[in-house]
Each structure stands twice: as structure tokens, then as C-alpha cells.
Amino acid sequence: MIDKTVTSLEAAVAGIFDGATVMIGGFGTAGQPAELIDALIAQGAKDLTIVNNNAGNGELGLAALLKARRVRKIICSFPRQADSQVFDALYRAGEIELELVPQGNLAVRIQAAGAGLGAIFTPTGYGTLLAEGKETREIDGRQYVLEYPIKADFALIKAHRGDRWGNLVYRKSARNFGPIMAMAATTTIAQVGEIVPLGSLDPEAIITPGIFVQRVVAVAGSAALAA
Amino acid sequence: MNKWTRDDIARRVAQDIPEGAYVNLGIGLPTKVANYLPKDREIFLHSENGLLGMGPAPAPGHEDPELINAGKEPVTLLEGGAFFHHGDSFAMMRGGHLDICVLGAFQVSASGDLANWHTGAPDAIPAVGGAMDLAIGAKQVFVMTDHLTKTGECKLVERCTYPLTGIGCVDRIYTDLAVIDITPRGLEVIEIVEGLSFEALQNVTPVPLVHAPLAPRAA
Numbered sequence: 332m333i334d335k336t337v338t339s340l341e342a343a344v345a346g347i348f349d350g351a352t353v354m355i356g357g358f359g360t361a362g363q364p365a366e367l368i369d370a371l372i373a374q375g376a377k378d379l380t381i382v383n384n385n386a387g388n389g390e391l392g393l394a395a396l397l398k399a400r401r402v403r404k405i406i407c408s409f410p411r412q413a414d415s416q417v418f419d420a421l422y423r424a425g426e427i428e429l430e431l432v433p434q435g436n437l438a439v440r441i442q443a444a445g446a447g448l449g450a451i452f453t454p455t456g457y458g459t460l461l462a463e464g465k466e467t468r469e470i471d472g473r474q475y476v477l478e479y480p481i482k483a484d485f486a487l488i489k490a491h492r493g494d495r496w497g498n499l500v501y502r503k504s505a506r507n508f509g510p511i512m513a514m515a516a517t518t519t520i521a522q523v524g525e526i527v528p529l530g531s532l533d534p535e536a537i538i539t540p541g542i543f544v545q546r547v548v549a550v551a552g553s554a555a556l557a558a
Numbered sequence: 559m560n561k562w563t564r565d566d567i568a569r570r571v572a573q574d575i576p577e578g579a580y581v582n583l584g585i586g587l588p589t590k591v592a593n594y595l596p597k598d599r600e601i602f603l604h605s606e607n608g609l610l611g612m613g614p615a616p617a618p619g620h621e622d623p624e625l626i627n628a629g630k631e632p633v634t635l636l637e638g639g640a641f642f643h644h645g646d647s648f649a650m651m652r653g654g655h656l657d658i659c660v661l662g663a664f665q666v667s668a669s670g671d672l673a674n675w676h677t678g679a680p681d682a683i684p685a686v687g688g689a690m691d692l693a694i695g696a697k698q699v700f701v702m703t704d705h706l707t708k709t710g711e712c713k714l715v716e717r718c719t720y721p722l723t724g725i726g727c728v729d730r731i732y733t734d735l736a737v738i739d740i741t742p743r744g745l746e747v748i749e750i751v752e753g754l755s756f757e758a759l760q761n762v763t764p765v766p767l768v769h770a771p772l773a774p775r776a777a
Contacts, residue, residue, distance in 0.1 A: 358607040358644075359630040361623060384644075388630075411685040412630075422683055431684055434606065435648030435691030442645045455652060455691045458725040460676070503641055504607050505624040510643040538643070 335497045336526055336547045340370035343520050343548040347376045347485050350403075354382040354441070354481075354512040355393055356488035359412075362505035364489040364522045365392040366550045371487065372396055378403045382441070382481055384434065384508060386410035386418035397421060406481060408434035433461060436478055438511060444480035445514025445543075453478050486516030490539070493523040494530075497544030498537045506538065513543040520546040560753040561734040567702055569594040570749075571660055571732050574700070575601055579657040580650075582606065582692055585629045587702050588660035604656055606688040608647050611639025628688065651688070651695035659696035661689065663703045663731075665718040668765040670728040670740040672701065673720035686723075693724030705733035705762065712763050714738070714745070735759055739770060746770035 337343050344367060347353065353371070357363030372395060379402050386407050387394030394417040396402060405427060410418050421427040432440070433455045443451045452475035456462040466477040488509040491502035499521055501509055513519040521539075526549045562570070564587060572594035575581055582604045583591050592614065595601050603612040605627045612627060613634035621632035635641075650656055665673040672693050676684045693699055703713050714731065730748075731738045736759055737749040748770045750759055760767050 359626065361607070361626050361630070409685045409687040411683040419683060423681075431686060433686050433690040434644075434688040435652050435695075438644040438648045439652075453652070454694050457694070458722060459690060460721045461686065461690070501641070503622065503624040503635070504605070504609055504626055506641055506643050507607050508644050511645045 334495045335541065335545060336495050336549070338548075340366055340522075340548055340550070341374070343367060343522070343546050344370045344374045344487075346518075347371060347374060349376055350378045351376060351484040352380040352382065352482070354483040354486040354488075354508070354516055356486070356507065356509040356512050357393075358384050358504065358507040359388055360392065362489050362501075362507045362509055363392050364487045367487040367489075367520060367522050367548070368392050368396050372399050372401065377401045380404045380406065382406045382437075382483060382512075384408055384437065385412065386415055386429075388412060388414045390417065394418070397427065400426070402427060404428035404430065406430040406432060406437070408432055408437050431461060437481070438508070440478055440481040441508070441511045441515045444482035445511060448480060450477055450479050452476065481515065483512070483516040484518065486512040486519040488512055488519065488521050490521050490523045492525050492527050492532060493521055493544070493547040494527055494532055494541070495547070496529060497521070497539075497541030497547055498532050499523065499539040499544060500532055500536055501538055510539045513539045518545045519543055520548070522548050522550045525549060559735075559758075560751045562751050563734070564590060565594075567732050567734060570737065571700060571702055572596065574730075575599070575658060577601070580604055580610070580655065582651070582656055582659040582696065584659065584661040584689070584692065585687070586662050588662060589629065591660055591702075604647075604650060605633070606647055606651075606692075608642050608644060609633070609635060609639060610642070611636040613639070648688070648691050651691045654695060654697060656692075656696040658698045658700060659692040660700045660702055661692060663701045663713060664720045665713050665715050666701055666703075666728050666731055666740075667715055667718045668740070668745060670726045671718050672699070672723045672728050673718040674723050676721045678721050689723050693727045698729045699727050701728050701731045703731065703733055705735040714763055714765055716765050735762070738767070744768045
């Protein structure tokens with residue numbers, strides 16, 4: 332019997348190694364797998380490269396991982412926010428490397444990794460600082476920049492419900508990067524509000540088919556949100 | 559000098575958004591446009607974090623931390639609205655499916671280059687978000703901004719000195735002094751705030767302006 336569910340957050344993050352590239356879902360705190368991040372902090376892996384839209388909000392979740400100095404580099408689109416003080420301090424002190432990527436390029440580079448593409452030509456960023464030194468090409472009268480896939484060793488994502496095969500459904504705008512990160516990581520770990528019996532998710536409504544998911548852990552509390 | 563208020567500018571932009579348009583309103587000033595969309599038009603608001611058919615802020619006490627806009631503020635979803643992931647959301651931009659986006663600006667050049675993400679200051683922490691994707695993706699790019707900076711420099715310039723967001727992407731600028739189209743024929747002034755002459759507008763604008771062919775001529 333295939334059972335991708337694990338019974339503890341500790342088991343969920345087992346094996347994340349020093350120097351790993353870890354994608355973390357979420358847009359701000361919506362869809363951020365805060366409990367998995369806390370488990371990763373407790374687990375102790377360091378020198379991580381993190382892929383996220385932001386660089387942490389407030390002091391919890393991704394910000395706490397940064398504060399614990401486990402992150403060597405962050406790949407994101409929008410680090411600076413009113414409450415990004417943890418990142419700001421590390422960045423100004425030269426203690427974290429930043430790769431700034433336009434948000435759509437971040438998404439499509441993650442998608443390219445999940446889809447097995449070698450690279451993509453994107454019009455976004457052409458002629459700007461963020462395309463400096465990159466190969467460009469004119470295709471059908473329009474200018475494009477060559478960008479490479481972003482893949483990861485692990486993805487930590489948050490979904491609404493999941494089953495033992497790893498099928499996932501999401502909730503509202505917490506979906507954001509979850510489905511595409513799940514496709515781009517060797518090992519995708521999903522925290523869900525509720526694990527439901529196989530067959531109870533409507534096959535027409537499954538957003539992430541279980542092939543993209545390796546571990547599922549239930550986190551009480553994210554279910555309360557659904558009420 | 560007479561000036562339109564920020565709400566006046568938002569109201570003016572809203573007038574130009576037609577029934578059935580798919581529209582993204584950028585973070586900050588452009589968000590105000592939503593308050594003035596004519597109630598008799600069905601307009602689809604897109605939010606980069608995966609919403610179409612975005613509705614207004616919820617009543618106090620009804621906020622949902624998993625239902626937010628690009629500025630990470632609580633919003634609602636209209637009947638008929640949809641959720642989707644980031645790949646699809648940015649395909650809507652990059653793929654040319656959005657009709658209009660409204661963005662803020664540090665500078666706009668006479669040829670429609672936009673600078674709105676980074677001052678380039680050495681101590682600034684850069685953040686770009688979805689600005690570059692919106693700038694090159696939407697069929698029409700509207701910019702909403704003050705005409706002059708706080709220190710009196712015009713935001714309409716011959717060449718942007720701030721780092722670019724996109725090249726030749728801006729179609730129309732709504733400022734607190736005028737509405738100006740960027741066209742192959744030049745910067746065509748469509749409307750000027752009441753009491754300001756075309757010459758006075760030109761005096762504070764370091765790039766040549768022309769009267770729009772069909773616009774009523776300002777005194």
C-alpha cells in the first residue's frame with residue numbers, strides 16, 4: 332500500500348541536508364508552510380539556498396529561518412517589505428546572498444524545471460538591470476532573455492487537503508507557488524490542514540496530482556482556517 | 559497651481575476602463591482605481607497572487623489570511639471569480655491576456671520606457687515583484703503618478719535615469735496635472751487640469767508635448 336503520509340513534522344523534514352536548495356511556498360504568509368519551516372529550523376540544516384517570492388515577514392516562518400542563520404542565499408522577487416527587517420539586516424551586513432528575479436520569471440523558471448526544459452526565452456526584464464549579461468534573442472520581432480530553470484532538492488508547501496497518494500487541493504490565494512514548486516523539487520513535502528481518505532478528493536478538482544508529492548503531513552490548526 | 563487629487567486621478571483612470579476588461583491594478587496609488595470603477599460595468603480585476611474577479615476589502619471581522627491581494631491586504635472574491643497558481647497568473651500577464659494594467663512610476667520616458675522598481679541608490683534593497691511582467695505583458699499600460707516629484711522634478715523625462723522596468727511599454731500617463739498619451743507622433747496631451755494652460759504644462763515638462771488631435775484644446 333502506498334502511503335506518503337508521515338505522522339510528525341520531524342519525519343516530514345528528515346533528510347534535508349546542509350547546502351540543499353529548498354523551495355518554500357507562499358506569498359507573504361498566505362500559503363507559507365510555517366510549521367514545516369519551524370521543523371526545518373529544529374532539524375538544523377544550514378547553508379541553504381531558499382526559493383520563495385519574498386524574504387520573510389515579521390519574525391516567524393521564513394523570517395525565523397533567516398534569523399537562525401541557516402540561509403546562505405535567497406532567490407526571490409520581492410524581499411523588501413515593511414516587515415522584512417530580518418532579511419534587511421542580514422542583507423545590509425552582507426550575510427545573505429540575494430538573487431532578485433522578476434516574479435513571473437521566478438514562476439516560469441520553476442515551471443521550466445518541473446517540465447524538464449533546458450531553458451526558456453522570456454520577454455520579462457529585457458533591457459533592464461536584471462537581464463544584464465544574459466543572452467538575448469529576437470524571435471518574431473520581439474526581444475527575449477534566456478533564463479535557466481530553478482530546481483530544488485526539496486519543496487515545502489502548504490495545501491488544504493491531501494490524501495495518502497499525495498494528491499492535493501489548495502485554499503483560495505494560498506495556492507500561489509505550491510503547485511509549481513511541487514513539480515520542481517526532487518522531494519516535495521506538503522503540510523495539509525487535513526488528510527482525507529483516498530477517493531474523497533474530487534478527481535476533477537485535484538490541483539496537484541500525487542506524482543509530484545513525496546510526503547504529506549497533517550498540521551492541526553491550518554484546518555481551523557477552513558471552517 | 560491647480561492639481562487633481564489622488565482620488566481625482568483614480569476616478570479619471572476608472573472612466574477609461576471599459577466593460578469586460580481584464581485589469582491589474584498595481585500596488586499603491588493604482589489600487590485606488592478600484593474604488594471608482596463604474597458600478598454598471600463588469601470589470602475583472604486580476605491579482606498577481608492568483609485571483610481573477612477580485613472584490614473589495616471584506617467587512618471588519620471577515621478577513622481571511624488566505625484571501626489577500628498583491629499588497630498582502632485582505633480582499634474578497636466576487637461571484638464567478640477564480641483562483642489559480644502563480645504560473646497561470648503570470649501567463650495571464652506575459653501572454654498578453656490582460657487588457658490593462660495600471661502602475662505607479664518614478665519616471666516615464668518620452669518613448670514610453672518605465673522606471674518604477676528601484677531608485678538605484680547603493681544602499682537601497684531592490685525588490686521587483688511583478689512589475690516587469692506587468693509592464694511588458696498587459697495590452698495597455700497606464701501609469702498613475704504625480705507630475706512632479708516632491709523636489710519639483712518632472713517624472714516625464716527624455717531618458718529615464720532610474721533603472722528600467724520595461725522598454726517602450728507605457729501607453730498613457732495620468733498625472734495630477736494632465737492625461738498624456740505616448741504615441742509615435744509624440745506625447746499627446748488629452749486633458750489638462752482646469753486652470754492650467756498648455757504652455758504652463760509644457761513649462762514644467764522637459765519633453766515636447768503636443769495637443770492630441772481630437773482633444774478639446776485647453777485655454
